[in-house]
Each structure stands twice: as C-alpha cells, then as structure tokens.
Amino acid sequence: MSKKIEKMNVKSEKISLKIYSGKVWLQFKNLLIIVIIALLIKSFLIETSRVPTPSMEKTILVGDFLFVNKFIYGSSSPRSIPFTDIALPYFQLPAIMDPERGDIIVFEYPGDRDELKSSLIWSYVKRCIGLPGDTITINNKVVFVNGLQSPIPQQIQYSNSKPLSGDYSEDDIFPAGSGWNKDNYGPYRIPKKGDTIKLTPQNIEWWRIIIDREIGRKAVSVNDGKILIDNIPIDEYKITKDYYFMMGDNRDNSADSRYWGLVPRDLIVGQALMIYWSWNPEIPFSDLFNLLGSVRINRIAKLVK
Numbered sequence: 001m002s003k004k005i006e007k008m009n010v011k012s013e014k015i016s017l018k019i020y021s022g023k024v025w026l027q028f029k030n031l032l033i034i035v036i037i038a039l040l041i042k043s044f045l046i047e048t049s050r051v052p053t054p055s056m057e058k059t060i061l062v063g064d065f066l067f068v069n070k071f072i073y074g075s076s077s078p079r080s081i082p083f084t085d086i087a088l089p090y091f092q093l094p095a096i097m098d099p100e101r102g103d104i105i106v107f108e109y110p111g112d113r114d115e116l117k118s119s120l121i122w123s124y125v126k127r128c129i130g131l132p133g134d135t136i137t138i139n140n141k142v143v144f145v146n147g148l149q150s151p152i153p154q155q156i157q158y159s160n161s162k163p164l165s166g167d168y169s170e171d172d173i174f175p176a177g178s179g180w181n182k183d184n185y186g187p188y189r190i191p192k193k194g195d196t197i198k199l200t201p202q203n204i205e206w207w208r209i210i211i212d213r214e215i216g217r218k219a220v221s222v223n224d225g226k227i228l229i230d231n232i233p234i235d236e237y238k239i240t241k242d243y244y245f246m247m248g249d250n251r252d253n254s255a256d257s258r259y260w261g262l263v264p265r266d267l268i269v270g271q272a273l274m275i276y277w278s279w280n281p282e283i284p285f286s287d288l289f290n291l292l293g294s295v296r297i298n299r300i301a302k303l304v305k
Helices: 001-046 204-213 288-293
Strands: 046-048 064-070 104-108 121-132 133-138 144-146 184-191 197-198 218-223 227-231 235-236 243-247 268-278
Touching: 046 121, 064 204, 104 243, 121 133, 121 144, 204 218, 204 227
Parallel strands: none
Antiparallel strands: 046 064, 064 268, 104 121, 104 268, 121 243, 133 144, 133 184, 197 235, 218 227
C-alpha cells in the first residue's frame, strides 16, 4: 500500500510541476508579447524624448519628458542602440505629411557648423521656422519668411531686449563667413532637393559642409581658384536632400540653425506631441524624496504647441 501511495505522490508532483511550468511559460509568452508590442510602438509610432536645454522655454521646460509622434513624418526602425552612440542601419516608412512651419520637431543633431557629423547621437527639440526653398531673414530679432513676418510663438521670450547691430558679425554664425549675427540674419534661402547650386571661390564656404555631409566625407577642396569635389573640377552641385531651418522659442538662449546650420529631412524623428512627465532636473536622483516632490503635476499630459 505504501508503495502505491508513494507512486501516486510522485505522479501528483509531476502533474503539479507540469502545471506550474505551463503557467510560467504562459506568463513568459505574455510578457514577451507585451515587450514586442512596446518595441513596435516605440519604433514606429511613439518615441520618448527628454528636454536637456532651455532653448524652448517657456513652451517646453528643462526636465520635461515628451511623447514624440514618429508616425506622422514617416516612422523608422531604431536608428541607434539604446543608451549608446552606436548608429544602426534603419529603414523608414512613408510619411503621412512633411513638417510644416511652426511645428515643434524632434530631430537628430546634425553636428556643429563645420563638423561633418556629430560624434554623439543627441535628440534636439526646436520649432520649424523655414521649409525647403524658403528664404529666412531676421531684422532686429523679428523673423521673416519669404518676406512675410513669421507667426510669433505664444511663449516666445528674449533675455536681451536690445538687438545686436546689423554691422556686428558673429564668427560662429551659419553659414561660415556670412557676416551676420543672431538678431540680424540673412536673407538666406534654404536649399531643397533638386536645387542646382553654382559654386565659386567666393561662395564655397556657404556650401562646403552641406556638400560634404551629403557625400559623407570631406570631399570639397579649392585649388588655384578651382572648386574640386573628390579632386574633380566642378562649378555646380545638385542638392540631394530637403532641408529645414529650426529655432528655439527662447531666442537669445538657443543654439539652433542660426549657429550650427540646417536639418536634413532624414534626421527628423517626429513631432513633439505631449509632456508625459516633468520634474526639476537639477535635483540629483540620489535625493529621490525631494526629486519626487519637484514633480510638475500641472505639466503632465500637456499638449506641446
């Protein structure tokens, strides 16, 4: 009798183990499905982005965390390995629409003005001021697009009420050698795909970095008054991408297209949609109690516009 009971107990334990294993596998499958769905949503529909600088204040504050609509401008597979600066090959789906003037856009930083490519993968957030083919002019801080005053953002702000003189040149303004400054700028026509640019020794510095970036290497040189691309003499170049001009709403405290240049269409990630979290980033994470106490409840679920 005891052996029979022992066999029944062993059989019962096996059945229990099988049931337990089945439950664990089911939970694992459900978790895996959730992870896959989350990755698909993050890759193709909604991206998240943190605001690290005050260039868009008061529209967006440092410490705001954003949902980004990737789908509207053409979602893409992951462009980099998360938490690293390692870029990945990616594919992009067709866009529902292209960026429009006034949109608040998240994009990959193209690099400093004279830099072929940024060494770090940074997400920037700015307002789109100019589209491909537009002409940008800034007169005493007032922005004009194609000769008409650009709509003034509701939360625009300036730290200096007095504009820089139009005779004053900032050396780090884009394009190189323009002689402009952040308050008096242009006119500058934003290149668009298909434009044919006549190149001369006098204007080559305006176009050098754009051409080098399109080709993907330092290809432009000047020798004996002749423009060379990959050592081949050339007097014109056909633009292969559409470009956009971005500015921050905090106009006197914004590193934007006035300084580092244009954003090509392929670096645009999506449109800033909504603030899903906000707190004071100056409080270290180690001080969790005070950090949680700094949460800006009134900004959570606020639409970005």
